[in-house]
Amino acid sequence: MNKIISACILSMLLSGCVVYDAFFMAKYDTNEYGLITKIKTLSETTECGNKSNILESAKYMWIYSVELKNFTQYIPRNEKAFEMSTKLTDITKGLHNKNGDMSMVYCEEKLKVITRTSEDIQKALGSKPR
Numbered sequence: 354m355n356k357i358i359s360a361c362i363l364s365m366l367l368s369g370c371v372v373y374d375a376f377f378m379a380k381y382d383t384n385e386y387g388l389i390t391k392i393k394t395l396s397e398t399t400e401c402g403n404k405s406n407i408l409e410s411a412k413y414m415w416i417y418s419v420e421l422k423n424f425t426q427y428i429p430r431n432e433k434a435f436e437m438s439t440k441l442t443d444i445t446k447g448l449h450n451k452n453g454d455m456s457m458v459y460c461e462e463k464l465k466v467i468t469r470t471s472e473d474i475q476k477a478l479g480s481k482p483r
Contacts (some may be wrong), residue, residue, distance in 0.1 A: 385434060385478050388421040392441070393471035401460035406454040414467060415449035418442040434481070437474045444470060 392414050399410035422438040425431050448451075448463050455463075 362401045381479050381481050382428075385421065385425060386475065388417050389438075389441075389471055389478060391475045392417045392421070392445070393468055395474065396464045396467040396471060399464055401457050401464070407455075407460060408453045411445070411451070411453075415442070415445040418445045432444065434474075434478060437470075439476060441467070441470050441474060 392393045395414050395417075400406045414431070418438065418441045422435065422442045425434040425438050428434070444463075444467055448460075451459075
């Protein structure tokens with residue numbers, strides 16, 4: 354009898370961890386969300402007056418967007434995230450291909466587009482059920 358009670362208590366304790374994790378788990382893919390957040394953060398913090406800063410930020414925004422596109426590509430029922438990340442990859446590639454040779458206005462406007470697009474993707478990914 355003691356063994357049965359002990360087994361019941363043990364199984365309730367072990368299943369309690371699973372229930373706790375399921376209850377507090379994010380409702381979206383945190384990897385996707387983390388990548389898009391990195392891109393948005395870089396677009397918001399890049400200084401257009403500093404050529405080396407632009408070069409480095411543009412390179413990493415493009416790399417992170419390619420990583421996001423590749424990450425989302427073969428996940429079932431994730432076609433919209435793949436489409437959005439593919440469009441963002443095209444946008445960031447445009448900035449990356451300039452190699453820092455751009456006007457201040459072009460740089461600022463391109464960064465605004467990347468920021469706005471990243472924010473829209475964040476909203477879409479954050480509201481998407483797993």
